[in-house]
Amino acid sequence: MLAAAPETGQRGVIYWRGPHFEVSSFAPHSVSISPKIAMRLLAGLTFEDDENGLVISPNEDNGETVDVVSTSAYIHDVGMLDFLNPRRALSVIPAWAGKKVPVGELWHFPDDEDRNADYYLVGTDSGALVVSPGTYPHSSALNFISSIVSVRYETMEKVAR
Amino acid sequence: MNVDPAQVPSGRVRPTEYRRSAARQDLIAKNFGRRNLLKAGVIAGVALSLNVLELVPRLAPKAFAAPATWARCGDYQTTNSHWGECNPFASSGTVKISHGYCNVNDYHRADTVAVMGGYYEYYRRATSCDGKNAWVWRIIHNQTAPNYRDRRCSDGRYVLKDGTSGAVRARNDTCCELILPRTGTAAVTPDTP
Numbered sequence: 001m002l003a004a005a006p007e008t009g010q011r012g013v014i015y016w017r018g019p020h021f022e023v024s025s026f027a028p029h030s031v032s033i034s035p036k037i038a039m040r041l042l043a044g045l046t047f048e049d050d051e052n053g054l055v056i057s058p059n060e061d062n063g064e065t066v067d068v069v070s071t072s073a074y075i076h077d078v079g080m081l082d083f084l085n086p087r088r089a090l091s092v093i094p095a096w097a098g099k100k101v102p103v104g105e106l107w108h109f110p111d112d113e114d115r116n117a118d119y120y121l122v123g124t125d126s127g128a129l130v131v132s133p134g135t136y137p138h139s140s141a142l143n144f145i146s147s148i149v150s151v152r153y154e155t156m157e158k159v160a161r
Numbered sequence: 162m163n164v165d166p167a168q169v170p171s172g173r174v175r176p177t178e179y180r181r182s183a184a185r186q187d188l189i190a191k192n193f194g195r196r197n198l199l200k201a202g203v204i205a206g207v208a209l210s211l212n213v214l215e216l217v218p219r220l221a222p223k224a225f226a227a228p229a230t231w232a233r234c235g236d237y238q239t240t241n242s243h244w245g246e247c248n249p250f251a252s253s254g255t256v257k258i259s260h261g262y263c264n265v266n267d268y269h270r271a272d273t274v275a276v277m278g279g280y281y282e283y284y285r286r287a288t289s290c291d292g293k294n295a296w297v298w299r300i301i302h303n304q305t306a307p308n309y310r311d312r313r314c315s316d317g318r319y320v321l322k323d324g325t326s327g328a329v330r331a332r333n334d335t336c337c338e339l340i341l342p343r344t345g346t347a348a349v350t351p352d353t354p
Contacts, residue, residue, distance in 0.1 A: 072318075082287075084288060086192035086193070087192075089188055092288050093182060097181065097183065098169070098170055098182060104187075105184040106164065108170070109173055110171060114266065116271035116272055117269075117271040120169070123182060126188070126191070134284050135272060139166070
């Protein structure tokens with residue numbers, strides 16, 4: 001974490017890299033607090049990184065929750081997949097019904113100016129998936145979406161004071 | 162189960178007559194019920210993501226209302242007085258910012274470009290800015306910024322793949338930056354493709 005840069009515009013950058021995954025973040029509120037206190041934002045977190053996934057959890061009673069806001073993955077021959085947590089999902093899932101798929105409902109977001117920028121949104125009870133085919137056929141994205149059988153979002157709460 | 166593309170409704174255009182989304186209602190019922198509201202009042206929140214993270218100071222009950230469009234982008238503006246680029250990661254180098262990442266319409270490109278030994282696949286991050294892809298900074302809100310120009314920013318990323326094996330060699334978040342004319346005192350306005 002960059003907590004003590006002389007230029008305040010550079011403070012708040014967080015970067016962590018493990019053998020399999022990496023995490024980057026920006027903590028805007030750390031700009032106006034002392035570096036020592038800013039570093040406490042990370043001091044209570046444990047990173048467990050293996051090939052099956054990355055688990056970030058609080059390791060002391062600091063009254064914080066660990067909340068995955070978004071994550072993304074590249075899927076060969078399909079494109080990019082972004083997962084949005086419930087709070088973000090709520091802001092993007094339409095009010096009207098989408099096409100039913102095994103994990104929820106599906107909408108198409110066409111881009112009139114650049115078809116490669118079209119994307120598909122899958123709304124579920126646990127969050128939302130954004131599938132961006134890019135230059136891959138949309139049929140591959142739709143087949144992938146219809147093959148998803150489960151979407152799960154968990155918040156690991158250590159302490160509620 | 163194959164999905165017929167013609168049967169997938171648009172998420173951009175609200176039908177004149179429609180059923181309410183059950184997925185949206187399920188999401189609200191599961192995650193934004195009264196029990197969660199009460200719980201949110203007694204915990205502090207740290208928000209982390211594997212790719213683009215944000216730290217939020219506290220999860221107050223009001224935070225569970227549907228966030229207003231552009232609210233999160235506004236947070237970037239108001240919490241960093243030296244903010245002068247398209248992304249809070251700008252100074253870290255983890256997000257690359259350039260007009261070279263733009264398409265002909267000055268939004269992030271979404272094509273494939275061959276290079277020596279491989280090719281770049283470009284994508285947009287469609288919902289990275291509070292559900293939107295792009296936003297406008299007005300310098301009037303950030304007069305201490307070193308690069309004193311209004312700009313429009315459109316988020317994306319690239320995947321660099323090996324030309325022979327197709328293996329992913331690199332991946333990076335990127336940002337298409339369009340420098341705008343000096344427009345004076347106009348407020349920050351939504352601007353999305």
